[in-house]
Amino acid sequence: MKLAHVSLLPCLVVVLVSLIGSTCADSHGNFLNCLHLRSANSSTISKVIYMQNNPSFSSVLNAYIQNTKFITPTTPKPLVIVKALQISHIQSTIYCSKKHGLQIRIRSGGHDFEGLSYVSEVPFVILDLLHFRAVKVDVKNEVAWVESGATIGELYYGIATKTKTLAFPAGVCHTVGVGGHFSGGGYGILIRKYGLAADHVIDALLVDVNGRVLDRKSMGEDLFWAIRGGGGNTFGIVLAWKVKLVQVPPVVTVYTVNKNLEQNVTKILHRWQYIAHKLPDDLFTDVTITKVNSTQAGKKTVQAAFKGLFLGGVDKLIPLVQDKFPELGLTKKDCLELSWAESVLYFGGVSTQSLEIMLNRTALARPTFKAKSDYVKEPIPESGLEGIMSRFLEKEVDVVLMMMVAFGGRMEQVAENEIPYPHRAGNLYQASYLVGWTNGEDEGKYISWIRRLHSYLGTYASKSPREAYYNYRDLDIGTNNVGYTSYEQASIWGRKYYKNNFKRLAQVKSMVDPMNFFRNEQSVPPL
Known part of the structure; x- marks a missing residue:
C-alpha cells in the first residue's frame, strides 16, 4: 500500500500543477475581459495593459524596481501590469481583481525594500501609478497637491521653481515615490525642525475597495488618520495628497566631516550620541558609517561621515557646533551655503548636478541589498561601537553602511498617536543598516551577515517591542x-x-x- 501511495505522488503533483496553471490562465483571461467590459473606450484600456507576452512587459516591469535583488528569472511576475491613465482604470482594476481573485500590488516609485509593491507569491497584477504624477504648488497659501505616482524629487522641483523660502519635510532620495513615502511616515533632513512628511498631509484623494473616490471629509477622520503612516496598499489607493509646505531661509548651510578608525572615530561617535538630539531644532545631523580603503596599502578601515544641515548661514553655524560639539573640529572649509533644494541633492549624493536631476527617475544607481532598522534610546557605549566597527571589517562583506539619524526637536513634541507612526519622544536616533552585493552572487552569506549585525545590536536597540521603521520594510520581523x-x-x-x-x-x-x-x-x- 505504501508503494502505491508513493507511485501516485507524481501524478497528483502533475494534476495539481495543471489545475493551478489553468486556474491562473482562467483568472488572467477573465480579468482582461472584465477590464475591457468595464471600459467605456476599450482602445483606451488596451493602451495601458501590459501582458507577459507584450514585448515591453519586462522593460515596464523592471524600469522602477529599485532593489535589483528582485530582477531575477525566478522572481514572481505579475500576470498583467496596468499603467493607469485615468481614475476609471484604477477603479476597474480594483473591481476586476476582486471579482477574479487576483491580488493587486500598487507601485509609485518602486523603492519598497522587500519588493512588495511589485512582487507576490500568489497570482497578482501591478497597478502602476506612473502617470499619476501631477504637482501643483500654491505659494500664496503655502500648500501643494501632489499625485501618488510623482517622486519626492518632482515635488521638490515644483516647489523650488516657484520659491526659495518654502520646502517640504520628506526624504533626500529624490527618486522615491510619494505614495509609499507619505503612507509610511516619511522623514528627511527637516525632521528635527518640522517632523515627518505625513505630519503635513492635510487632505487626500483615495479610491476605496468599492471604487469610490473619497476626500478627507467623505472618508472620515479615522481613515484619514490611518493613511498618514499606516502603510500603502492596505486601506485603499491614495491618488493624491494635499500637503502644507514649511518655511525655510533662502540660504542654508551643509557640512561633512569624515573621521576613520585612525582618527579616533569611535570616541567622536560616542560623544555625538549625547549631543545630536539636544542641538537647536534648526540643526539636523546624521552619521553614515561605511567600510573604505585605508591609507595602509591593501587594508580596510571604517569611516564615519558626520553630516549636518543648518537652517541659516555658515557664520552662525560654526560657533554653534564649536560650542556644542567641539570634538568634531568643524571648520568653514567643511561647509557649503546652498538653497534648501540644493541641500537635498547634497544629502542625496548628487550635489554636483542642477536641480533638473530631481525630475530624472533613473538618475541614481540601483543596488542589490538587504536592509534593517532600529531605534536607539540610550547611547551605545564605546565597546558596543567598537563591536559594530569590527563587524564592518569582516572579509565576507564589502558594501556595508549604517546610518544614524538624530531625532529630538519636533519629534519630541508630537504625540505617539497623532498619526500611525509612533517613534517620537525618547529616541536619540534612528539606526538603519544595509549590506549590498552584486546580482548573481550567493546572497545567503550577505543576508546572514546583516542578520548577525541586527542580533548584535539588539542589546542596544529599543525593546518590548524592538521597534522598526515601516518604510524600511523588513520581512524578517x-x-x-x-x-x-x-x-x-x-x-x-x-x-x-x-x-x-x-x-x-x-x-x-x-x-x-x-x-x-x-x-x-x-x-x-x-x-
Whole structure:
C-alpha cells in the first residue's frame, strides 16, 4: 500500500500543477475581459495593459524596481501590469481583481525594500501609478497637491521653481515615490525642525475597495488618520495628497566631516550620541558609517561621515557646533551655503548636478541589498561601537553602511498617536543598516551577515517591542500568511512598526476593507 501511495505522488503533483496553471490562465483571461467590459473606450484600456507576452512587459516591469535583488528569472511576475491613465482604470482594476481573485500590488516609485509593491507569491497584477504624477504648488497659501505616482524629487522641483523660502519635510532620495513615502511616515533632513512628511498631509484623494473616490471629509477622520503612516496598499489607493509646505531661509548651510578608525572615530561617535538630539531644532545631523580603503596599502578601515544641515548661514553655524560639539573640529572649509533644494541633492549624493536631476527617475544607481532598522534610546557605549566597527571589517562583506539619524526637536513634541507612526519622544536616533552585493552572487552569506549585525545590536536597540521603521520594510520581523492572518499573529510585526497604534489601524481596516482585499505580507489585517 505504501508503494502505491508513493507511485501516485507524481501524478497528483502533475494534476495539481495543471489545475493551478489553468486556474491562473482562467483568472488572467477573465480579468482582461472584465477590464475591457468595464471600459467605456476599450482602445483606451488596451493602451495601458501590459501582458507577459507584450514585448515591453519586462522593460515596464523592471524600469522602477529599485532593489535589483528582485530582477531575477525566478522572481514572481505579475500576470498583467496596468499603467493607469485615468481614475476609471484604477477603479476597474480594483473591481476586476476582486471579482477574479487576483491580488493587486500598487507601485509609485518602486523603492519598497522587500519588493512588495511589485512582487507576490500568489497570482497578482501591478497597478502602476506612473502617470499619476501631477504637482501643483500654491505659494500664496503655502500648500501643494501632489499625485501618488510623482517622486519626492518632482515635488521638490515644483516647489523650488516657484520659491526659495518654502520646502517640504520628506526624504533626500529624490527618486522615491510619494505614495509609499507619505503612507509610511516619511522623514528627511527637516525632521528635527518640522517632523515627518505625513505630519503635513492635510487632505487626500483615495479610491476605496468599492471604487469610490473619497476626500478627507467623505472618508472620515479615522481613515484619514490611518493613511498618514499606516502603510500603502492596505486601506485603499491614495491618488493624491494635499500637503502644507514649511518655511525655510533662502540660504542654508551643509557640512561633512569624515573621521576613520585612525582618527579616533569611535570616541567622536560616542560623544555625538549625547549631543545630536539636544542641538537647536534648526540643526539636523546624521552619521553614515561605511567600510573604505585605508591609507595602509591593501587594508580596510571604517569611516564615519558626520553630516549636518543648518537652517541659516555658515557664520552662525560654526560657533554653534564649536560650542556644542567641539570634538568634531568643524571648520568653514567643511561647509557649503546652498538653497534648501540644493541641500537635498547634497544629502542625496548628487550635489554636483542642477536641480533638473530631481525630475530624472533613473538618475541614481540601483543596488542589490538587504536592509534593517532600529531605534536607539540610550547611547551605545564605546565597546558596543567598537563591536559594530569590527563587524564592518569582516572579509565576507564589502558594501556595508549604517546610518544614524538624530531625532529630538519636533519629534519630541508630537504625540505617539497623532498619526500611525509612533517613534517620537525618547529616541536619540534612528539606526538603519544595509549590506549590498552584486546580482548573481550567493546572497545567503550577505543576508546572514546583516542578520548577525541586527542580533548584535539588539542589546542596544529599543525593546518590548524592538521597534522598526515601516518604510524600511523588513520581512524578517514577521509576515502574514498567504490566507487568513489573525490580528494576534500580525501583531508580531505590527507592534514593531506601530506600537500601540496597531490596534486602531486594524479597527480602521475592519471598517473600510473588512474582506481584506488590499493585502500583502505586511499589511494591516481586519481586527
